[in-house]
Amino acid sequence: MKETMITYIDEQEEICKKILEGYEKKYSKFQQLVKINNTKKWLVIATGSSLNAILSTKYYIEKISGISVKVVEPFTFINYEKLDESIDLVLAISQSGKSSSTIEGLSKASELYKGIPRISITSDLNSKITKYSDLLIDIGCGIEKVGFVTKGFTSTVLTLMLMGIVAARTLGEISIDEMEKEVEEFNTLINEISNIVKKSEDFYNRYSDELNNISRFSVIGYGPTFGVAKEAETKFTETVRVPTQGFELEAYMHGPYLEIDKEYGLFFIHSEDNHSMRSKKLRKYVSDYTKYCYEITTKLEEKDKLISIGIEMDEYKSPLLLVIVFQVLSYRISMGKGVDLDKKIFDDFDSVLKSKI
Secondary structure (H helix, E strand, C coil), X not given: CCCCHHHHHHHHHHHHHHHHCCHHHHCHHHHHHHHHHCCCEEEEECCHHHHHHHHHHHHHHHHHHCCEEEEECHHHHHHCXXXXXXXXXXXXXXXXXXXXXXXXXXXXXXXXXXXXXXXXXXXXXXXXXXXXXXXXXXXXXXXXXXXXXXXXXXXXXXXXXXXXXXXXXXXXXXXXXXXXXXXXXXXXXXXXXXXXXXXXXXXHHHHHHHHCCCCEEEEEXXXXXXXXXXXXXXXXXHHCCCCEEEEXXXXXXXXXXXXXXXXXXXXXXXXXXXXXXXXXXXXXXXXXXXXXXXXXXXXXXXXXXXXXXCCCCCCCCXXXXXXXXXXXXXXXXXXXXXXXXXXXXXXXXXXXHCCEC
16 A cells, blocks of 8 residues: 555554553663763754754753753754863754764764764664764654655654653652653553544644645744644645744744735644743734634634644643644645645755755
């Protein structure tokens, strides 16, 4: 059977359950590394969907473990970053294992941070990135043959969050009972993935006519959901192929809102916290200028143009589920617009620009 984005989207629940099973044994070497080095500040090198994954998990890792996470794009790291003597662990994320710049970035980190442990997080255990790693962590989703990352993203998000839990326990920031509670909450969330896929499909079917005809999208998130907004930007531009941007809530209010017109589509991501009122106020304001305003919320709500996940959850964990909505919509809208995702475009891009090996 032909594999599509939906094939991999539907696999995510099972894959995440497997990642969760026996995670302590899987991350035992990582735990030893954290314990030996007493790591307090991580440098994370990533780009593309891998960057969006760490932006989605950074605040969870910091909250639960007390570790400071510094995120940098590989090009910036290679050409502009200087030694930060507070760094005690380097992580490079490349879901496919093919990002040339991330591999080069880890190579530079090997020279710049001599004696500092380096970890590669990838689904390709034979990638060149392993050459510069002291430890390799498999995100556990296998190789995605379809070029638009879905299960690789959720697998990376879950892997990073579990690494945060392991580090927190190792550093004495949480008790065994607290660790088990966190893991059980993830198990509960994972069991909802198939329901979220169905809700997203139903939402698309209800609003397909207008979604298929929107010529420009913006996705607005805040805190942990900013990473989701950026991944929505990546997925929509890759598949729907109309201008799409992911914005942080306050940043959107400082200029970008001025481009709104009646043809403009906006998605507002709301998680369960006090900040959602700020986002809802913006949504109410802009709805006077475009009717294409949609909301994605973790809360149990029912109204037009809203997808309700309907699950009580820590906003720091919410990216694991919220991103699935945009994965489904990006695929369905691209099909609705008649985009042939099997037809390769810019065939010579990687060979000319050397962006991937």
